[in-house]
Amino acid sequence: MNFELSFGSISIVDEHIAEVIVNEDTVMTLEMCEEYDAFLEEQFPHPFAILVNKLHNYSYTFEAKLHIASLEHLMAIAVVTYNKYGTEQTQKVLDQRAVDGLVLKEFSGLKMGRQKALSWLETVLADSMIKP
Known part of the structure; x- marks a missing residue:
């Protein structure tokens, strides 16, 4: 299932995983994050x-x-x-949120990254006693 929000789309991969794609040149604001959160919580x-x-x-x-x-x-x-900019933006978020201990891992989309990312998420969920 795919859902369009003001900033991009969210696809429900399975009962425990969502895939998010943000539109080109979007500047994610606090309001967009709140929309995102409300959708995911639901x-x-x-x-x-x-x-x-x-x-x-x-x-x-x-x-x-x-x-x-x-x-x-x-x-x-x-x-x-998929590029240096994406990697840099991800690192900036990690740097700013270092004290939060986010469970976050980056994958290269040019090296089967999406499939590796899904496998990693399934492993993390399984390790957390959740069946993906």
Whole structure:
């Protein structure tokens, strides 16, 4: 199932994993993050993981960087990047949120990254006693 939101789309991969694709040149704001959170909380009232597929270049406001990945039931995030910009943006978020101990791993989209990311998320969920 695929859902369009104001900033991009979210696909429900299975009962515990969502895939997020943000539109090209979007600047993710706090309001967009709140829309994102409300959608995910409705779809996943239980532990889940996110695959961020960075097909497009986009950025975050400072407030959005501090807010993302704060959902109670979010267990892990896999980020698939396709270029240096995507990798840099992912690292900036990790740097700003280092004290939060996010369970986040980056994968290269040029090296079967999406499939590796999904496998990693399934492993993290299984290790958390959740059946993906």
